[in-house]
Amino acid sequence: MIFSGIGDEESELIPIMADGDEGELTNFQAPDILPILPLRNTVLFPGVVIPITVGRQKSLKLIQEVFRTDKLLGTVTQIEGAVEDPEQKDLYTVGTVAQILKILEMPDGSTSVIIQGKRRFEVVEYLEEFPYFKAKVNLLDEITTDADNDEFQAIVGSLKDLSVKIAQYSSNVPPEASFAVKNIENSTFLINFICSNTDLKVEEKQSLLELADLRERGIQAISYLVKEVQMLELKRDIQSKVKLDLDQQQREYLLNQQIKTIQNELGGNPIEQEIADLKEAAKEKKWSAEMAEFFDKEVNKLSRLNPAAGEYSVQYTYCQTLLELPWNEYTEDNFDLKHAEQVLDEVHYGLDKVKERILEHLAVLKLKKDMKAPILCLYGPPGVGKTSLGKSIAKALGRKYARMSLGGLHDESEIRGHRKTYIGAMPGRILQNIKKAKSSNPVFILDELDKVSSDFHGDPASALLEVLDPEQNSEFHDNYIDLDYDLSKVMFIATANTLGTIAAPLRDRLELIDVSGYILEEKIEIAKRHLIPKQKENHGLKASQLKFSRDVIELIVDRYTRESGVRELDKKIAKVIRRVARKVAFEEPYNVNLTAEDIREYLGAPEYSRESYQGNEFPGVVTGLAWTAHGGEILFVESSQSKGKGGLTLTGNLGEVMKESAMLALEYLKSHSEDLGIDYEVFESHNWHIHVPEGAIPKDGPSAGITMVTSLASIITKRKVRKNIAMTGEMTLRGKVLPVGGIKEKILAAKRAGIKEVIMSVENRKDVEEIKDIYLKGLKFKFVASIGEVLDYVLLKK
Template identity: 45%
Template sequence: MTEDINNIEEQEIEEVLELPLLASRGVVVFPYMVIPLLVGREKSIEALEKAMLAEKEIIVTTQKDQEIEEPLADDLCLVGTVTEVKQLVKLPNGMIKVIVEGKKRGRILEFVEDDEYFEARVQTYDDGIIETDVNWKALMRSVLNSFEEYVKYNRHLPAETMMGVNNIEEPGRLADVIASHLELKYKDEQSLLEALDVKERLEELLGIIKDEIEVLKIEQQIQKKVKKQVEKTQKEYYLREQLKVIKEELDLEEDSEINKYRQQLEELHIPDDIAEKIEDEINRLDKTPAMSPEATVIRNYLDCVLDLPWGKTREEKMEIEQAQLVLDEDHYGLEDVKERILEYLAVRKLAPEKSGPILCLAGAPGVGKTSLGKSVARALKRDFVRISLGGVRDEAEIRGHRRTYIGSRPGRIINAMREAGSSNPVFLLDEVDKMAADFRGDPSAALLEVLDPEQNCEFTDHYLEIPFDLSKVLFITTANVTHPIPAPLLDRMEVIELPGYTDDEKIKIAGKYLLPRILKDHGLDNEKISISTNTIYQIIRRYTREAGVRNLERKLSAVTRKVSREIVEGRERQARVTTQNLSKYLGVERFKDEKAKKKNRVGVATGMAYTNAGGDILDIEVAVVKGKGKLILTGSLGDVMKESAQAALSYIRSRQEDLGLEDDFYERYDLHIHVPQGAVPKDGPSAGITIASAIGSALSRKPLRGDYAMTGEITLRGRVLPVGGVKTKVLAARRAGITKIILPEENKKNFQEIKKQVRRDIKVHYVAHMDDVLELILMDGENNEV
């Protein structure tokens, strides 16, 4: 900024001084003004110390750019104020608080020093003595009257301010004192400081004051309008209404947040009735105070409903050959499941608008149910989302919470659709058999609408309160067993059983999928470790007992971890894991060969059971002791098994003559039925013939053939009823080394569904009556183990 000093008429040039310089940011000091300043920059502190050693005079000038931390000479205004340091206090944080009083204006002629601190040659100016004629008095009075009006409208200035101003007679001093009380931008203040001509200074000041008065009047009008609409205590609502009036006065655009919501709504392809409801919510948000709890509820609702994939679909790839390659690449075996998925793809290609089926993959843990869902999504090129329903007891987890309080949220179905980003994802509902009902509702009942192709086109979440189309979603559910699933829900699903893997399949899965992935995760390769096929077979037979391959994967990981440690400790040769040194890596064998236990025993029958962990075999033991005809049941048996035991005992009593039993045996003896592993709960409708066989053997003292395993339910008249889980039970018997099994006649079709490789190793006897079972396995003689 430059000034033409030659045109100065009424001010007087006093002298030229060499003074230290203090650069301020955004603060303009006027003559006759006392003001505290905080000083922290090194150059400014050095300048203050220099001033204190001299006459305590220092020139204060303003930076042109307030953001500059270390200004240079070109960054400073050339007109400032020569001030006297009245007080200097050093603060604990290293800064200095200084109080200065403005004396006169000064113009920087040149900088003498600018390294350690600024020092400049300063030309000082004094307003001089002015003869105040009528024109001067009129101008001064106009300035005073305007300033008095300004003080009346400005609530930040006390009324006593006018008392100190009215007594000033010098025009220049009057202008400087009034300017120091105004709330102006620093550029306007600097312009007044640079006005060396007193008359021009007063005229410029008068114009500034009048402009400020107009702004204050408009602000007061706005405040009056707002005050009529709201109560004084509603501060937040008051501020909101004030903002609204400002928008009306200045004709500003609407709130950007509201605009964003409306723009998102316009981009969605949704029915008119739904769009109208969302528009109503946006209008409610616009009228609600921003800090109100209700605004938060509406905002969360709009974020949710506008993020849903309304009409957005992912293009499907209906290439059957490619889909089959993907499924074969990710999973070995499971031919039934793969065939059903390929059939679904074929139907979708011929009838794209057909609603997707609901597949239920039922099987033991570790057989690949969840990973199959991911493979289906990859084969279809669709998005994949997964929800775990294990332990869910609250209906609101499915349908959402009603939007009546802060913290309410949509259900898991709608949340998952937001994550998917499309309206036709592959949706995996995991562990659907582990839901439960309590006082908070029945989540399985809430799933009825979700999984019904005729209803889910208008699924209504309690939180959304508007229908959302789920008909394009491919739902896949998983369960370990199907009997806990309520019948109405099970009726909506197409159950595909995954019975588990044979030993041969596990070996191939380990070699093709598990072992390569495990070696990569542990930083190993085939040059560092070698695990033979016989070793893997040994791990399967002696260290795991499962339908899936999860424990097999854990055991292989345990082996590779120990090899990794050996390599880190200095092993250089390839580690060869064989059947001879397997115990070195996995310890003592957990399972022995079941063939050694297949003895003919009295009162002990081998049954086949279906558990959450897959199939298993278990021995049912019956002991006859003297007593009064009590039936004792132990082994954590459920109600169904207890009823099967009662029915089996009644059948044996009806055949007492054929078995050679005494007429009053049921009055003189107690029967104790026990199923080993008593800590494990057991229940199910398939142990009837096993219990009846054990009771008949124990009472007749005739041994049962130990090379047979059986399953089937029994009626009071001895009819054998069909059971479920035949595939899983047969595989469990095969793993245990049993080659002869007894199945109900009506389960013959289920056995034919098992692979030929398995059926070739198993000899099946189909029975329709309990008499056929006893005739087959009840032996004569008592020369076996009891």
């Protein structure tokens, strides 16, 4: 506030002004030695009249003695107002000569004194401290400006305007203060009056008092008043905005009340109807008593919210989600095992292991009636039917079907959901799919489990541990629902191309089923039974308009595809049928019964040649078998020998394990040179180069160990390798042949390439015995325990 004063003791005071002639201030004389009255929290300016409350005994004694004599004293402001008994160092050096006008005894017993400032002075030195301060002073002159000066008049006018504006804005300033300022004619009195009563810190007022130039004092006062005006204007703007907001809320409230009245007249409030519908739907749910009580609380919370508020829609969506989830709602399983077997055989050709496992599960479920669902994981190369198998299982069981793709999933909240307090929160995709399936026991496919990744959003693979653990998923906790949901009746089936990228704890919870690739005969059957009829229907052709013979299908499979699954085969068949569909649409002639020439016309030249996978006409060329995520492949290892000093060079984009296998092979041949009839000088006078073709493709793994040693032995001994033979196996430095994995895929690759005989470790015999005879037809197996057996059998005498 601008117009207030605080005296010796803190108290609110009424401003008093004595207008007069400037000569009274400039010509006023006072003694050189004055009693000094310390002022607390206020500064007295010349010409200004203020009342002060006197409480200290020293000050009372001073006032009483001065009032009996000439009534003049010096006022000096304390530097720190909190000091109760100030010393010389606690007082400013510049003060104001004051004259006591009146002493008042107040009703509460205190004493108030009305004093008027006369002239500024500077303390030269203090002479006495007791009973009160006495000091030698030097009177200071005011540097005044001609009253007719335009700049000075502008300063005075600005001070008046700012003071009036503050009086209007501030509720603490009485209305008569504005009137008093307007009616002060003396410029010196006006400047001092405003400086005295401005709401400034004591040190700022003191700095104004110490300015000798009245013009400078006025300019400095303007700078303080401008800040005060700006602050008051800002406060007024904020208050008006708040008032406008309140007015807007009141207006909206009145309008909502009117809308409510109109709605009641028209037949009811839609918001109330929504809440009533939620409560009615809850009666049909099969949830527990605790869940019903929880839902009632949430709906009651919804009814207390303002429909116009954002929280209402969040709460309504939450209640609706709780209703839509199939709590304790299950479909009845079909236990007709003959029917289940028939459905699986109709939709999928082959996959006997998987079908056998599904039928086992159904059999146990039929006998026990209640069983925690196993977590099956089908792993194998792409295109073998892992995902589509889920639909077949759901159809065989009579269950609902749900599928969730995990490919590229990197946010844990995709599994567990977000807290419902977040904007746009929703349940995790597990419960979203359960809600969509409208059943708590669907067949749930978790596709591409090996493609899950993790980053700063969390680790989804760890979140899946709870989902895929039969001991934990009966109390699955979703962050959005914030309740436990029973997933133990869900039949989860995961699919993956490889197990290597699946976290060990997650893999431990899965029942792994290997879904291998198809052999030529199976692919032909799959094309006849499923792919060709599907593509004819997709392209609008009747069955009689185009016919594929077995030879034509075999040609497409053998010469135009090279895969474990049937996805590429499906694309080739679709391409053939598209070409025929065009001829039908253009009414052009074509062969209904496709021939090899037609296939060449529609698909172009054969992309793969079986002959390139056969034959080793030169020493040093050996055929190996490899496993990839797309199935088995055959692998050539070529060696050459040249004059040198025993160096070994490896090319073909080989990994560290394959490089080690090559070095191991050379060391083995050196240490067994006598057994193989090799002159040891060869190792000191020649260099060897091992190359694995298709250098753009990275290759690694231990499976090529015996292939490497056979290739080097062949080139060093100049003995060729038997034709139509392939091998796989790891070797040790002692010459022992170790078993390797992926046997079925490698055997299929060998059959595709026209290989007649396969060499592998004797310990792999058990893997071969588990494979059905149809996969082994046309292949001969040689099981070996040592490298010596391999070389004796494989290397020809010439």
